[in-house]
Amino acid sequence: xxxxxxxxxxxxxxxxxxxxxxxxxxxxxxxxxxxxxxxxxxxxxxxxxxxxxxxxxxxxxxxxxxxxxxxxxxxxxxxxxxxxxxxxxxxxxxxxxxxxxxxxxxxxxxxxxxxxxxxxxxxxxxxxxxxxxxxxxxxxxxxxxxxxxxxxxxxxxxxxxxxxxxxxxxxxxxxxxxxxxxxxxxxxxxxxxxxxxxxxxxxxxxxxxxxxxxxxxxxxxxxxxxxxxxxxxxxxxxxxxxxxxxxxxxxxxxxxxxxxxxxxxxxxxxxxxxxxxxxxxxxxxx
Numbered sequence: 001x002x003x004x005x006x007x008x009x010x011x012x013x014x015x016x017x018x019x020x021x022x023x024x025x026x027x028x029x030x031x032x033x034x035x036x037x038x039x040x041x042x043x044x045x046x047x048x049x050x051x052x053x054x055x056x057x058x059x060x061x062x063x064x065x066x067x068x069x070x071x072x073x074x075x076x077x078x079x080x081x082x083x084x085x086x087x088x089x090x091x092x093x094x095x096x097x098x099x100x101x102x103x104x105x106x107x108x109x110x111x112x113x114x115x116x117x118x119x120x121x122x123x124x125x126x127x128x129x130x131x132x133x134x135x136x137x138x139x140x141x142x143x144x145x146x147x148x149x150x151x152x153x154x155x156x157x158x159x160x161x162x163x164x165x166x167x168x169x170x171x172x173x174x175x176x177x178x179x180x181x182x183x184x185x186x187x188x189x190x191x192x193x194x195x196x197x198x199x200x201x202x203x204x205x206x207x208x209x210x211x212x213x214x215x216x217x218x219x220x221x222x223x224x225x226x227x228x229x230x231x232x233x234x235x236x237x238x239x240x241x242x243x244x245x246x247x248x249x250x251x252x253x254x255x256x257x258x259x260x261x262x263x264x265x266x267x268x269x270x271x272x273x274x275x276x277x278x279x280x281x282x283x284x285x286x
Contacts (some may be wrong), residue, residue, distance in 0.1 A: 178255075180220050186264055188215040188233060188253060193267045204258050214270040217253075218245060221284060231264075235273050246276040 171177045189211045219232040230249050237243030253264040266273075 184217055184219060186217045186262065187213050188217065188264045188266060189256075190214050190269050191265055191267050192269060195268045195272055197267050199254055199267060201254065204256065207256075207258050207261065207263075211265065212270070215243075215273065217264060221247070232279055233273065235270065244274060245279040246273060247279045248273075248276075 169177060189207070191208070192210055192212060215233045215235040217231050218234045220228060221230045221232065223229050228250050230247055231253055233246055233248050233253075234243035235246060248266075252268065253266050256263055256265045
């Protein structure tokens with residue numbers, strides 16, 4: 001900076017000297033115009049301004065370099081403060097733990113591979129090449145064999161389902177069964193024979209004229225195994241109103257079919273059935 005100021009001062013001194021020399025040496029000539037003096041002053045002022053600007057640039061550069069040095073020093077300090085000996089020790093412990101975990105995983109993988117190889121060797125056929133294959137090949141072969149077995153035992157999507165034997169009764173149009181709903185409301189006819197008379201199951205072409213319609217079947221009674229135990233009969237009444245309900249054993253009624261007419265017959269008379277106790281509805285499940 002001092003060099004720049006000396007240069008500017010020297011320039012001004014030389015300019016003044018030249019002006020003075022010109023004025024002294026040319027006393028015989030005319031006085032130089034005022035513009036020459038003005039131009040010299042401008043030149044001197046410009047030189048001083050340029051020197052000052054250069055000086056400012058030099059000082060700004062020096063200030064920037066000093067600030068950069070301070071920042072670098074601060075970063076070093078921050079890094080040294082952040083990474084303390086305790087942190088460094090903790091990082092070392094974490095790396096050691098990661099290494100131990102990796103070693104344990106490797107040991108587990110080796111144990112699993114050994115178990116798989118042993119199982120495959122024991123179950124493989126005599127002609128299998130599993131026992132001579134490398135360990136990695138054995139594991140692959142074992143997985144393939146297992147997958148194939150599962151696919152073979154799995155039932156195909158279009159498998160035919162076989163109907164089970166449910167021991168269904170044999171029925172046909174010539175030998176039909178009877179629904180409970182059909183049996184209910186069948187009429188009961190008495191043969192007017194003594195009740196002590198054994199029932200004679202004979203083929204009839206028509207219902208005898210001395211048989212009388214005395215009741216109807218109201219419901220069936222079965223046990224827990226579904227076996228028929230008896231009938232509930234409505235005796236008397238009108239359209240089911242005012243009828244007396246009694247419970248009859250399964251052998252008290254006999255199914256009779258004459259042509260298209262189907263009904264039940266009994267050797268008990270109407271009077272004998274009316275003498276039975278009333279049916280207790282609490283003795284059955286409804």
